[in-house]
Amino acid sequence: MTGGRRPSAAAADPGRGWRLGVFGWPVAHSRSPAMHTAALESLGLGHWRYGALPVPPERIDAALAALAESGFAGANVTIPHKHHALRAADVLTPAAAEIGAANTLTVLGDGTLEADNTDAPGLIDVLGEPAAGRTALVLGAGGSARACVWALREAGCSRVAVWNRTTARATELADDLGVDAVTDAFAADLLVNCTSVGLHDPAETFDLLPVAPAGLADHRVVVDLVYRSGGTPLLHAAEAAGTRTVDGLAILVAQGARSLERWTGRPAPRDVMDAAVRRD
The missing domain is CATH 3.40.50.10860 (Leucine Dehydrogenase, chain A, domain 1)
Structure with a gap:
């Protein structure tokens, strides 16, 4: 209950x-x-x-x-x-x-x-700017992704979309929480990586995620829930593109x-x- x-x-x-x-x-x-x-x-x-x-x-x-x-x-x-x-x-x-x-x-x-x-309010705590009226793309469909999608929806994002390598899982999450499922990335204001890509093999990041280093400049904020010593390739590329980043720590x-x-x-x-x- x-x-x-x-x-x-x-x-x-x-x-x-x-x-x-x-x-x-x-x-x-x-x-x-x-x-x-x-x-x-x-x-x-x-x-x-x-x-x-x-x-x-x-x-x-x-x-x-x-x-x-x-x-x-x-x-x-x-x-x-x-x-x-x-x-x-x-x-x-x-x-x-x-x-x-x-x-x-x-x-x-x-x-x-x-x-x-507490994953949900934790994300909002560290965004550094209001989520209301922003668009958001969440990568992944596990427990952390569900929390982030819910948090961004509740914070007033104008659109929240979910991408996952297994499309059926993205669709299930999106249907459960009343958001969109997508099969490719788009220029959302907020990009949140909730997959484990980059944790064990950093070189696979841009092979397994639907984003490219050059496209990260299209986002206002890039968040990566993965944390590892030296940072992640996703955040390094976002910083190089001039995008504000939030790390998993x-x-x-x-x-x-x-x-x-x-x-x-x-x-x-x-x-x-x-x-x-x-x-x-």
Whole structure:
């Protein structure tokens, strides 16, 4: 069911040594543990612990069901578990329910589990300009893409379109959220890459995405959710074309800060978090 905001269990008892973490498969590359550990220390909650939680798909349902009884205040959830997180929850925020994917789980005071999606507002936090009236093209059709499409639609974009290498997946997402599916890129004001292209093999970027370096000048802002040391070819090409860019680390911090604030009930130290994720 959907519901309003009830207090988190941890915010009511910050003196307890709560556990936090990020579920994923794989998850060793995640910078969330370093980011949240630095934030917790800054907030005087160094007795809390945040770690990487590598759990394969066949075991994730059991792991999420045991969250509250295992001493967790909550957890982040990344690929490929965002849909599992939604199903595991007792309470859904409106954003999680409408997007159909969750990246933040919170244990509430009565032991029930709330699912939220902080990816969506995290994107809007870092755009640096109003989305209202702009056109947007989202590349990808997974959980992060669903969050970004929903966020841009809710922020008042005049048109939101989805592209995916598998056209049927783009069409399904577009139909679910009432936006457009496209088979090629166009000169949208906002270009948001929600695929994993460029993470493991940067050289494949412009072979697998429907954009070319020369065409990036047609966009006002290029956002790449992928983050890797040295940046991504997509963002390097956009910068060379004179387009403003937003990297995946900025979005990681924005969504992570919102998760942390939900768990602790305290303002997140975003500058501390940003410094932590950019430290090689």
